Amino acid sequence: MNILVCVSNVPDTTTKVKFNGTQLVTEGVQWIVNPWDELAITRALELKESGAGVDKITIATVGLVGVEPTMRKGLAMGADDAIRVDSDPKDAFYTASQLAEVVKAGNYDLIMTGFESADYNGISVGAMLSELMGYASVGAVSAVNIIDGKLQIDREIDGGKEVLSVETPLVVSVQKGIAIDPRIPAMRGIMMARRKPLKVLAPVDADVYTEIVEIELPKAKSAVKLFDAEDVAGLVDALRNEANVI
Amino acid sequence: MNFELTEEQKMIRQAARDYARRELTKDVLERDENAIFPTHHVKALGELGFLGMMTSPEYGGSGMDAVSYVLAIEEIAKIDASLAVIMSVNNSLVNYGLETFGNDFQKDKYLRPLADGTSIGAFLLSEPEAGSDATHQRTTAVDKGDYYLVNGTKNWITNANSASTYIVMAQTHADKGPRGINAFVIEKNTPGISLGPHENKMGMRSSDTHSVMFTDVKIPKENRIGEDGFGFKFAMKLLSGGRIGIASQATGIASGALDLAIKYSQERKAFGTEIFNHQSVAFKLAEMAIKVENAHNLCLKAAWLKDQHKNTDMASAMAKCYAADIAMEVATEAVQIHGGYGYVKEYHVERLMREAKLTQIYEGTSEIQKIVISRALIK
Numbered sequence: 001m002n003i004l005v006c007v008s009n010v011p012d013t014t015t016k017v018k019f020n021g022t023q024l025v026t027e028g029v030q031w032i033v034n035p036w037d038e039l040a041i042t043r044a045l046e047l048k049e050s051g052a053g054v055d056k057i058t059i060a061t062v063g064l065v066g067v068e069p070t071m072r073k074g075l076a077m078g079a080d081d082a083i084r085v086d087s088d089p090k091d092a093f094y095t096a097s098q099l100a101e102v103v104k105a106g107n108y109d110l111i112m113t114g115f116e117s118a119d120y121n122g123i124s125v126g127a128m129l130s131e132l133m134g135y136a137s138v139g140a141v142s143a144v145n146i147i148d149g150k151l152q153i154d155r156e157i158d159g160g161k162e163v164l165s166v167e168t169p170l171v172v173s174v175q176k177g178i179a180i181d182p183r184i185p186a187m188r189g190i191m192m193a194r195r196k197p198l199k200v201l202a203p204v205d206a207d208v209y210t211e212i213v214e215i216e217l218p219k220a221k222s223a224v225k226l227f228d229a230e231d232v233a234g235l236v237d238a239l240r241n242e243a244n245v246i
Numbered sequence: 247m248n249f250e251l252t253e254e255q256k257m258i259r260q261a262a263r264d265y266a267r268r269e270l271t272k273d274v275l276e277r278d279e280n281a282i283f284p285t286h287h288v289k290a291l292g293e294l295g296f297l298g299m300m301t302s303p304e305y306g307g308s309g310m311d312a313v314s315y316v317l318a319i320e321e322i323a324k325i326d327a328s329l330a331v332i333m334s335v336n337n338s339l340v341n342y343g344l345e346t347f348g349n350d351f352q353k354d355k356y357l358r359p360l361a362d363g364t365s366i367g368a369f370l371l372s373e374p375e376a377g378s379d380a381t382h383q384r385t386t387a388v389d390k391g392d393y394y395l396v397n398g399t400k401n402w403i404t405n406a407n408s409a410s411t412y413i414v415m416a417q418t419h420a421d422k423g424p425r426g427i428n429a430f431v432i433e434k435n436t437p438g439i440s441l442g443p444h445e446n447k448m449g450m451r452s453s454d455t456h457s458v459m460f461t462d463v464k465i466p467k468e469n470r471i472g473e474d475g476f477g478f479k480f481a482m483k484l485l486s487g488g489r490i491g492i493a494s495q496a497t498g499i500a501s502g503a504l505d506l507a508i509k510y511s512q513e514r515k516a517f518g519t520e521i522f523n524h525q526s527v528a529f530k531l532a533e534m535a536i537k538v539e540n541a542h543n544l545c546l547k548a549a550w551l552k553d554q555h556k557n558t559d560m561a562s563a564m565a566k567c568y569a570a571d572i573a574m575e576v577a578t579e580a581v582q583i584h585g586g587y588g589y590v591k592e593y594h595v596e597r598l599m600r601e602a603k604l605t606q607i608y609e610g611t612s613e614i615q616k617i618v619i620s621r622a623l624i625k
Contacts, residue, residue, distance in 0.1 A: 069253050076257055184264050187295025187308030190257045 002056045003044045004108040006099055006125065007074055008034035008117040009067040022212045033070050036114025042179040043144055044112060045078045052146035056080045058106065062089040062098045068198065076185035076193035087203035096128035097206030103133055109168035110151065115140065115175035126173035135169045142177030258314045261294065262321035270326040277452040278597055281444065283408050284329050284452050292363015296333055301341045305353055307361035312549035316494040323498025324505065327601040328452030330498060334491030335404050336360060340367030340413055343484045344431065347472050352431050356411050368409035370400040370458060371481050378614050380481065381424040385460060387416035394430065394470065396463040406441055406456035410434050415477045427477035431469050438463035449600030486559050488609050490548045493565035496573035496605035497541040503580035503598045504534045510584055527583055534576045541569035560622040567615035573602035
């Protein structure tokens with residue numbers, strides 16, 4: 001079984017985000033592997049190491065040359081090779097279209113994407129990719145196991161979970177639970193990462209359907225309001241009339 | 247001149263940072279309070295390759311440069327200085343010593359498990375009456391023809407209980423002074439070796455420190471490191487490189503204290519505003535940041551010299567002396583910025599302040615570093 005993990009290059013989640021119009025100000029931003037994708041790589045590695053029949057793990061990213069350190073991190077974690085489509089990921093459909101070309105040119109049984117990316121949170125690429133390929137797709141996946149050579153997928157549903165047995169090829173969008181902690185690359189992995197293949201592909205023509213017209217930062221949180229321990233009535237009044245939560 | 251780190255160096259720093267923040271933060275207070283050795287962290291860091299960072303892959307090490315080593319130790323020390331000293335002793339004293347000066351038998355038998363983290367090592371130089379003046383070794387290694395017979399006591403030994411491999415300095419030819427000292431690689435479980443009680447230290451409480459007693463300990467001839475009489479020179483060469491590790495550890499302590507002080511200064515309010523907005527606090531933080539940056543750069547300079555196979559004596563002494571002294575200053579100021587909260591354990595800065603103190607004392611006191619530096623000035 002070959003696994004393709006689609007990886008987004010996103011700002012570190014502790015970044016203080018600033019915009020110039022609709023453009024992210026990238027100065028001083030540290031770029032990382034999207035945390036959900038990092039967990040997907042981790043689970044793929046766990047499956048490979050468990051001897052469940054995973055032959056190869058490839059990571060793919062749509063991005064310009066600046067994303068390569070992020071991809072090297074994936075290789076240092078233990079992925080076997082990497083493919084970069086040399087273009088800005090203009091929107092979800094454009095990105096999914098580029099990844100579809102990667103999938104067509106390879107021989108992947110399981111394609112993993114993070115549930116969402118930590119930058120624009122579109123929650124779209126996985127589903128679009130499966131549609132473009134005509135593959136089955138499962139979202140909100142919290143566990144991927146290989147049992148007797150077949151994929152068994154846990155999917156979160158309202159108040160519980162579904163356990164699915166699914167034929168390959170398959171696209172899964174993974175979320176919390178897929179792996180406990182992201183794999184920290186070992187020294188040896190870091191040294192080997194540079195020698196692993198990182199193939200660069202030219203982008204294909206694809207439509208761009210969305211355009212960001214305005215970015216609005218979340219409102220700053222208001223200060224905490226403290227009530228005297230005796231003032232229960234005041235607290236209830238504030239929760240009802242100011243916070244409107246009861 | 248290029249201050250840019252390589253992609254690998256950045257990745258190593260991030261790996262150490264991720265491990266420290268994710269794993270060490272969880273139990274560092276408990277380990278400090280109860281003086282618990284971080285067995286599972288040592289194992290995990292060994293598996294990640296941090297215990298044999300600069301050792302050649304030929305012997306199971308990671309084959310990294312000294313710059314990467316500095317970055318990793320700093321990140322670990324920001325959260326847990328005890329673990330940083332365990333790393334430092336293993337990497338820059340024991341592993342480096344065996345790889346550079348050990349014979350093939352010693353490298354095969356002892357270096358491999360040390361480099362891949364399956365065992366750890368200790369460096370036994372200090373004695374009850376030979377600390378800064380290491381030339382007067384009272385531990386003896388008498389040449390008995392086909393073996394050495396070792397007797398004596400070593401003090402303040404980091405990793406004494408948890409290590410399985412000791413590097414021990416002992417006097418063989420008393421009449422030759424320092425030139426009569428030999429270095430040996432000795433297995434801890436050799437008959438005749440016993441440990442004193444666990445030292446109840448002010449800081450670095452998670453590293454295990456003991457005195458070690460040798461009573462008629464028979465050591466095979468093949469366990470002597472280098473030529474007869476090479477021991478003192480060997481120890482001094484190792485300590486020159488070892489200082490880079492301790493300097494990095496001290497820089498990490500200072501940097502960790504600065505991070506905590508910056509965070510706290512933006513949360514704590516006094517006189518109607520966050521205390522960062524008071525110049526007395528902001529300027530303190532600026533001064534602390536300058537010191538941390540200077541210490542960091544001194545460590546990198548010494549590491550760079552080591553990577554270029556140039557003499558590091560003066561640079562590593564400067565880095566160690568400066569970093570240790572500013573670690574004490576910066577950690578003390580971090581406690582001051584935290585006020586009363588800084589004096590209680592859960593805010594971490596009091597621990598960093600206790601840990602900083604040791605960096606001015608071990609692997610050559612700040613005063614010894616100044617002797618090394620001043621002598622180098624007139625060479």
